[in-house]
Amino acid sequence: MKKVLIIEDDREIVELLQIHLHDLSYEVIKAYDGEEGLEKALTEKADLVILDLMLPKMDGIEVCRRIRANQLKTPIMMLTARSEEIDRVLGLEMGADDYITKPFSIREFIARVKAIFRRAQMIEESLSEEGKAVIRSGELSIEVEKRKVLLKGVKVELSPKEFELLVLLAMHPGRSYSRGQLLNLIWGYDFDGYEHTVNSHINRLRTKIEPDMNNPQYILTTWGVGYRFNEEIPG
Amino acid sequence: MKKVLIIEDDREIVELLQIHLHDLSYEVIKAYDGEEGLEKALTEKADLVILDLMLPKMDGIEVCRRIRANQLKTPIMMLTARSEEIDRVLGLEMGADDYITKPFSIREFIARVKAIFRRAQMIEESLSEEGKAVIRSGELSIEVEKRKVLLKGVKVELSPKEFELLVLLAMHPGRSYSRGQLLNLIWGYDFDGYEHTVNSHINRLRTKIEPDMNNPQYILTTWGVGYRFNEEIPG
DNA sequence: ACCATTTGTGATGGTTCTGTGACACTATCT
DNA sequence: AGATAGTGTCACAGAACCATCACAAATGGT
Numbered sequence: 001m002k003k004v005l006i007i008e009d010d011r012e013i014v015e016l017l018q019i020h021l022h023d024l025s026y027e028v029i030k031a032y033d034g035e036e037g038l039e040k041a042l043t044e045k046a047d048l049v050i051l052d053l054m055l056p057k058m059d060g061i062e063v064c065r066r067i068r069a070n071q072l073k074t075p076i077m078m079l080t081a082r083s084e085e086i087d088r089v090l091g092l093e094m095g096a097d098d099y100i101t102k103p104f105s106i107r108e109f110i111a112r113v114k115a116i117f118r119r120a121q122m123i124e125e126s127l128s129e130e131g132k133a134v135i136r137s138g139e140l141s142i143e144v145e146k147r148k149v150l151l152k153g154v155k156v157e158l159s160p161k162e163f164e165l166l167v168l169l170a171m172h173p174g175r176s177y178s179r180g181q182l183l184n185l186i187w188g189y190d191f192d193g194y195e196h197t198v199n200s201h202i203n204r205l206r207t208k209i210e211p212d213m214n215n216p217q218y219i220l221t222t223w224g225v226g227y228r229f230n231e232e233i234p235g
Numbered sequence: 236m237k238k239v240l241i242i243e244d245d246r247e248i249v250e251l252l253q254i255h256l257h258d259l260s261y262e263v264i265k266a267y268d269g270e271e272g273l274e275k276a277l278t279e280k281a282d283l284v285i286l287d288l289m290l291p292k293m294d295g296i297e298v299c300r301r302i303r304a305n306q307l308k309t310p311i312m313m314l315t316a317r318s319e320e321i322d323r324v325l326g327l328e329m330g331a332d333d334y335i336t337k338p339f340s341i342r343e344f345i346a347r348v349k350a351i352f353r354r355a356q357m358i359e360e361s362l363s364e365e366g367k368a369v370i371r372s373g374e375l376s377i378e379v380e381k382r383k384v385l386l387k388g389v390k391v392e393l394s395p396k397e398f399e400l401l402v403l404l405a406m407h408p409g410r411s412y413s414r415g416q417l418l419n420l421i422w423g424y425d426f427d428g429y430e431h432t433v434n435s436h437i438n439r440l441r442t443k444i445e446p447d448m449n450n451p452q453y454i455l456t457t458w459g460v461g462y463r464f465n466e467e468i469p470g
Numbered sequence: 471a472c473c474a475t476t477t478g479t480g481a482t483g484g485t486t487c488t489g490t491g492a493c494a495c496t497a498t499c500t
Numbered sequence: 501a502g503a504t505a506g507t508g509t510c511a512c513a514g515a516a517c518c519a520t521c522a523c524a525a526a527t528g529g530t
Contacts, residue, residue: 145410146409146410146411146463146466147411147457147460148409159458159459159486159487159488160458160459160460160487161487161488162487193488193489193490194489194490196489196490196491196507197488197489197490199506199507199508199509200488200489200490200508200509200510201488201489202508203507203508203509203510204487204488206508207509213508213509221506221507221508223496223497223498223506223507224497224498224505224506394475394476394477395476395477396476396477397476428478428479429478429479431478431479431480431518432477432478432479434518434519434520435477435478435479435519435520435521436477436478437519438518438519438520438521439476439477441519442520448519448520456518456519458485458486458487458517458518459486459487459516
């Protein structure tokens with residue numbers, strides 16, 4: 001059974017979410033402040049964390065960061081009170097997978113939760129078929145094990161860095177990575193170069209896989225933040 | 236009836252696996268620590284070994300190595316606690332055929348066990364053809380048992396290392412092996428020489444089997460990674 | 471012990487990749 | 501619109517990586 005951790009100080013909202021998550025037969029764990037939330041996130045190994053931005057004791061942003069530092073793969077959905085862009089951007093920068101602004105409709109909330117699990121499920125399944133870790137998206141297919149990328153069935157030659165970038169981004173569609181994060185994750189934390197280096201590699205990668213450079217379909221830019229893989233490929 | 240050996244100290248997991256393996260009508264042998272596991276692996280002649288990475292008395296890696304040293308063909312499936320704990324590469328480097336991270340779904344576990352047996356079956360069948368394990372690819376045919384390689388019907392004389400390299404690569408077309416992996420798998424994990432040694436052997440091997448050295452058809456280079464056998468031999 | 475073969479390593483030259491600077495371009499805000 | 505900060509593009513030099521060759525040490529058979 002899937003575990004969902006809710007970190008939210010408004011008990012009414014927690015109640016509401018719990019009821020509906022329970023209907024979907026998920027196990028629900030609750031935390032009412034940042035510290036408690038972080039602790040439970042690290043110990044309970046939840047399959048999804050729902051995280052309010054404004055929290056007592058420890059800010060949602062900080063909680064998100066700390067979770068990411070340890071559990072890279074756990075999906076996080078942010079709740080924010082104001083629909084201001086700043087909040088959204090910050091949320092993405094920390095590596096949240098999705099965000100939703102209060103007040104939200106339960107219908108929408110459930111749809112998003114399902115979407116997140118569906119995505120996680122896809123990754124799980126593609127990994128499980130032995131030897132075949134394949135990520136598919138539109139006309140693009142990535143055979144991770146074989147280090148092979150096909151675009152419309154035609155093999156694309158990528159350099160090591162380009163390949164690693166593509167795989168990292170494509171494994172978490174919709175999640176934005178800052179240039180700093182990408183440098184840490186791919187180049188290593190001891191790399192001391194310019195962040196602008198990432199631009200070049202993204203650019204080279206795009207020239208190889210994007211049909212139209214002025215209108216990228218796979219590698220998207222999150223302005224002011226970094227890059228992400230498109231989560232809704234047309235067709 | 237197929238025999239499956241489970242080496243795992245967590246008795247709950249052993250129980251669980253046993254039940255499901257029994258359903259598939261496999262005979263199950265159990266061992267609860269590394270030493271016992273190795274002993275039973277060597278005496279019982281199992282068709283599949285399921286091996287936990289963390290074990291009392293003797294580490295799973297060591298057990299894996301020792302089994303491999305004696306029984307080259309027995310498939311081994313590794314169990315690891317966390318996905319971060321072990322790199323996919325490391326598992327394969329030790330010679331495990333597959334690995335699965337805990338916690339895992341029984342469904343997935345069974346799928347993988349079946350896949351391993353299916354693969355073993357395939358190899359078995361190709362072996363039974365007049366007792367010859369033959370790998371064919373383009374104009375190249377490798378008779379593994381006889382240590383004989385034919386190019387366009389003409390015998391090619393290969394040194395031991397060259398032959399082993401060729402067989403290992405040709406057995407898994409498309410999969411790239413790093414120089415470190417090749418050293419571990421062919422030279423042995425205790426070899427302490429330069430990785431660049433592999434280059435020389437690949438080079439010598441190529442001069443013997445490649446029609447055009449500037450455009451290899453069989454042994455390809457995966458830049459920044461290592462070498463692989465071409466999976467799509469032209470006509 | 472002798473010879474032939476195999477094998478590891480050093481050296482060298484060639485190829486690909488990668489980081490960076492410079493500049494054009496775009497989004498955002500006042 | 502203008503100012504500013506963020507992003508796209510491109511070329512190039514240096515770095516990283518690979519192929520090749522030569523040679524000495526190790527190996528193995530006779």
